[in-house]
Amino acid sequence: MQDHKLGRRNIAIVGPYGSGKTSLLESLLAELGAINRPGRVDAGNTVGDSSPEARSRQMTVEINVANTDSLTFLDCPGSVEFQQETWNALIGVDGAIVVCEADPDRALTLAPIFHFLDSWEIPHCVFINKLERATEARWQATLDSLRSCCSRPLVAQQYPLFQGDRAVGFVDLISEQSHSFGEALNLPLSMAESVARNTLLETLADYDDHLLEELLEEIEPPVEEILDDLRQDVSADLIVPVLTGSAQLYWGISALLAALQQEMPTPAETVQHRRLIPCDRPVAQVLKTFFHPQAGKLSLIRLWQGELQEGDTLDGDRPSGIYRMMGDQLQSVQQARSGEIVALGRMESALTGDSLGLDAVDSPLPRVAIQTPVYALALTPERRSDEVKLGNCLRRLQEEDPSLQWEQHGDTHEVILWGQGEIHLQVALDRLRRKYNLPMSTHLPQVPFRETIRSAVSGVHGRYKHQTGGHGQFGDVYLDIQPLPRGEGFRFQETVVGGVVPRQYIPGVESGVREFLERGPLGFPLVDVEVTLTHGSYHSVDSSEQAFRQAARLAMQSGIPAAEPLLLEPILQVELFAPAVFTSSMLRLLSGHRGQILGYESCDNREGWDQVSAYLPQAEMQALGIELRSVTQGVGFFHWRHSHLAEVPERLQQQLLSDRSQ
Incomplete structure (x- = not known):
C-alpha cells in the first residue's frame, strides 16, 4: 500500500454554531501532542478563538489556524454571519471535518456546508459530536436527517454502542472491532450494526466492480481492500463517512485522527483533483488576511505548487517573513513547501482570494464570490477628530473580512457599514475600537426617500x-x-x-x-x-x-x-432561498413586510430548495434578513438589488413625516 501519511494535510473543521468545533480542535491538538492538554471555551484558554471579540461571545468569528507536524487545521466560524470566512478557507484545504450534534432537528443547518463542499468537490467526513447527550435512536435519526441534506452517499464508518441511554463506545464497521470509551469491549455486531456495515460495503461497491462481485458471491472482503476503497472514494469526494464521539470528553479522537490520515487526500493528490498545471515556481492563493499586532499585515496562503524560501519575492512583493500559526502565536520558518498553509508577512498588495505567482498566460485560481450584504449600520466617530482616519481603518477591516462593505452615502451623507447581520457588524465595531482606537456610535441608516x-x-x-x-x-x-x-x-x-x-x-x-x-x-x-x-x-x-x-x-x-407632493420609497427586487419546507414561511414573511410576491420556483442547483422572488421596500430589509434566518433554522438567505421607486402608503407616509418633524 502507498504510505498515505506523507505530506502535511490541511483539514478544515466546519459546522454550525455551537456544534463543538473549537473543542474538537483542542482535543485533536492534544492527541497529536501539539498542546499539553485541551483548553475549554468557557475558560477562555483555547488555542483558537484567542481574540477578545471571540472570547467575549464564546464563538468563532474568524479562521483559527493550528499547525502540527502532520496536519494543519483551520477551525472555521459556524455562524452564518461569518460564512464568508469559512468559504474563503475551504477552497485551500485537502479535506474537511463536518461537526454536528446528535440532534435530527438541527441537521438541516448543515445543508449550506454540504452544498459548498460538494460544489467544490472537497473531500469530507462527518463527526457526530457530544455523544454523551445522545441516545441510539436519536443518533440514528440524525444520520437519516443528514442524508437528506447531503448530495453524496453518507455512510456510517462507526456505529455507537449504548448501555441504556449511556454511550459506552463504538464499533468500527470496517474491522468489526468494538472500542470503549472506558472499559474494554468485545461484543458481536448487533442487527443494527450489521445493517450499517452492509450499507457501507454496498455503497463502496457502487464504485468498485471487484468488491461488488465479492458481495454478490458472499465472499467477505479483506479489511485492507475495504480501507483502500474507502480511501479512494473519500479522497475523490464520492462518499462521506460518518464517525462519532465527544470532543469535550475526548471520545473517538484517536479514531478520527486515524481516519483523517488514512482517508483524506495528500496535498499532491489535491493538486491533481483541482487539475492544476504542474510547475516548479511558487503558486499560491490567499485564504485570509490578518492584521497582527506585532507582525502587521499577514496573508494566510495555500502554497499549491513549488517552494518559497525566505527572501523570495512573490508577485513583486517580498514577504517580511514566513510563519506557521498556532492560534495567535507565530513561528518563523525559513521555507514553505508545496501543499503547506503558511502566513506571509507584509504582502501589501495581496488581497483575500488573490492568486499569487501566476504567469501572464495562466488563469487565476477559482475564488469564492463575495456574499451580498444584508444588514447595515450608520457610523459616527465618538470623537470628531477621528473622522479623518475612519476611511483608512474601514478599508483595513474590509481587507480582513471581504464580506464587509462600506460607503459614504451620497444622499444621506452617512458613513454606512454593511455586513451579514448584527453580530457581524458588532464584531467589526469592536475591532475598530480595539485595533485602531476608533470608538463609534451607530444608528440604523436613513432610508433614501424621494x-x-x-x-x-x-x-x-x-x-x-x-x-x-x-x-x-x-x-x-x-x-x-x-x-x-x-x-x-x-x-x-x-x-x-x-x-x-x-x-x-x-x-x-x-x-x-x-x-x-x-x-x-x-x-x-x-x-x-x-x-x-x-x-x-x-x-x-x-x-x-x-x-x-x-x-x-x-x-x-x-x-x-x-x-400635490407625495413620498416615494426605494423598492428592492429580492430573491429568497431556503429548503422547500420553509416556502410558506418565506411567503408569510414577505407579506408581513409589505412585500409584493412575484412568484416562486425550485432552485436549479439546490435539490429540495425553493427560490421566492418579490418586490420589497428597502425600509423593511433589515428586519427581513434577521427574520428569514429565524424561520429557516439559519439556512435561508437572500439576494437583492435596487429596482424602482414606489409611492409610500398614505398611512405610513403620515407616520414618517410625523416622526421626522419631532
Missing part, C-alpha cells in the same frame, strides 16, 4: 426684487410644473419668446430649480419632475443670473405644494 408630484400646475410666478445702495437685483419668471413617469428623473426646458428672459439668464433659472429639488417640501429630494420656463421679465441694469436663480426658487417654493 418626493414627486401628482398633478401639474401652470403659470407659477416667482419674482425676486432686492434693492441695495448700488445696483439692485431683479428676476421674474413663470414656470409650468408637471410630473414625469416614474424613473425619468428631472427635465428642464424653456419656451420663452421675444427675449422676455435673456439667454444668459436661463441657466440661472435651471440652477435655481435644481437647487430647490435637492430638498422638497416634505424634506427629501424631488424626482420625476419636468419644469418649463414659459415667460418672465427682466431689468436692463438690475437683472443677473443670480437674481433669476432666486426667482426660480421662489416659483418652485409656491408651485410644488400646489402640485
Whole structure:
C-alpha cells in the first residue's frame, strides 16, 4: 500500500454554531501532542478563538489556524454571519471535518456546508459530536436527517454502542472491532450494526466492480481492500463517512485522527483533483488576511505548487517573513513547501482570494464570490477628530473580512457599514475600537426617500426684487410644473419668446430649480419632475443670473405644494432561498413586510430548495434578513438589488413625516 501519511494535510473543521468545533480542535491538538492538554471555551484558554471579540461571545468569528507536524487545521466560524470566512478557507484545504450534534432537528443547518463542499468537490467526513447527550435512536435519526441534506452517499464508518441511554463506545464497521470509551469491549455486531456495515460495503461497491462481485458471491472482503476503497472514494469526494464521539470528553479522537490520515487526500493528490498545471515556481492563493499586532499585515496562503524560501519575492512583493500559526502565536520558518498553509508577512498588495505567482498566460485560481450584504449600520466617530482616519481603518477591516462593505452615502451623507447581520457588524465595531482606537456610535441608516408630484400646475410666478445702495437685483419668471413617469428623473426646458428672459439668464433659472429639488417640501429630494420656463421679465441694469436663480426658487417654493407632493420609497427586487419546507414561511414573511410576491420556483442547483422572488421596500430589509434566518433554522438567505421607486402608503407616509418633524 502507498504510505498515505506523507505530506502535511490541511483539514478544515466546519459546522454550525455551537456544534463543538473549537473543542474538537483542542482535543485533536492534544492527541497529536501539539498542546499539553485541551483548553475549554468557557475558560477562555483555547488555542483558537484567542481574540477578545471571540472570547467575549464564546464563538468563532474568524479562521483559527493550528499547525502540527502532520496536519494543519483551520477551525472555521459556524455562524452564518461569518460564512464568508469559512468559504474563503475551504477552497485551500485537502479535506474537511463536518461537526454536528446528535440532534435530527438541527441537521438541516448543515445543508449550506454540504452544498459548498460538494460544489467544490472537497473531500469530507462527518463527526457526530457530544455523544454523551445522545441516545441510539436519536443518533440514528440524525444520520437519516443528514442524508437528506447531503448530495453524496453518507455512510456510517462507526456505529455507537449504548448501555441504556449511556454511550459506552463504538464499533468500527470496517474491522468489526468494538472500542470503549472506558472499559474494554468485545461484543458481536448487533442487527443494527450489521445493517450499517452492509450499507457501507454496498455503497463502496457502487464504485468498485471487484468488491461488488465479492458481495454478490458472499465472499467477505479483506479489511485492507475495504480501507483502500474507502480511501479512494473519500479522497475523490464520492462518499462521506460518518464517525462519532465527544470532543469535550475526548471520545473517538484517536479514531478520527486515524481516519483523517488514512482517508483524506495528500496535498499532491489535491493538486491533481483541482487539475492544476504542474510547475516548479511558487503558486499560491490567499485564504485570509490578518492584521497582527506585532507582525502587521499577514496573508494566510495555500502554497499549491513549488517552494518559497525566505527572501523570495512573490508577485513583486517580498514577504517580511514566513510563519506557521498556532492560534495567535507565530513561528518563523525559513521555507514553505508545496501543499503547506503558511502566513506571509507584509504582502501589501495581496488581497483575500488573490492568486499569487501566476504567469501572464495562466488563469487565476477559482475564488469564492463575495456574499451580498444584508444588514447595515450608520457610523459616527465618538470623537470628531477621528473622522479623518475612519476611511483608512474601514478599508483595513474590509481587507480582513471581504464580506464587509462600506460607503459614504451620497444622499444621506452617512458613513454606512454593511455586513451579514448584527453580530457581524458588532464584531467589526469592536475591532475598530480595539485595533485602531476608533470608538463609534451607530444608528440604523436613513432610508433614501424621494418626493414627486401628482398633478401639474401652470403659470407659477416667482419674482425676486432686492434693492441695495448700488445696483439692485431683479428676476421674474413663470414656470409650468408637471410630473414625469416614474424613473425619468428631472427635465428642464424653456419656451420663452421675444427675449422676455435673456439667454444668459436661463441657466440661472435651471440652477435655481435644481437647487430647490435637492430638498422638497416634505424634506427629501424631488424626482420625476419636468419644469418649463414659459415667460418672465427682466431689468436692463438690475437683472443677473443670480437674481433669476432666486426667482426660480421662489416659483418652485409656491408651485410644488400646489402640485400635490407625495413620498416615494426605494423598492428592492429580492430573491429568497431556503429548503422547500420553509416556502410558506418565506411567503408569510414577505407579506408581513409589505412585500409584493412575484412568484416562486425550485432552485436549479439546490435539490429540495425553493427560490421566492418579490418586490420589497428597502425600509423593511433589515428586519427581513434577521427574520428569514429565524424561520429557516439559519439556512435561508437572500439576494437583492435596487429596482424602482414606489409611492409610500398614505398611512405610513403620515407616520414618517410625523416622526421626522419631532
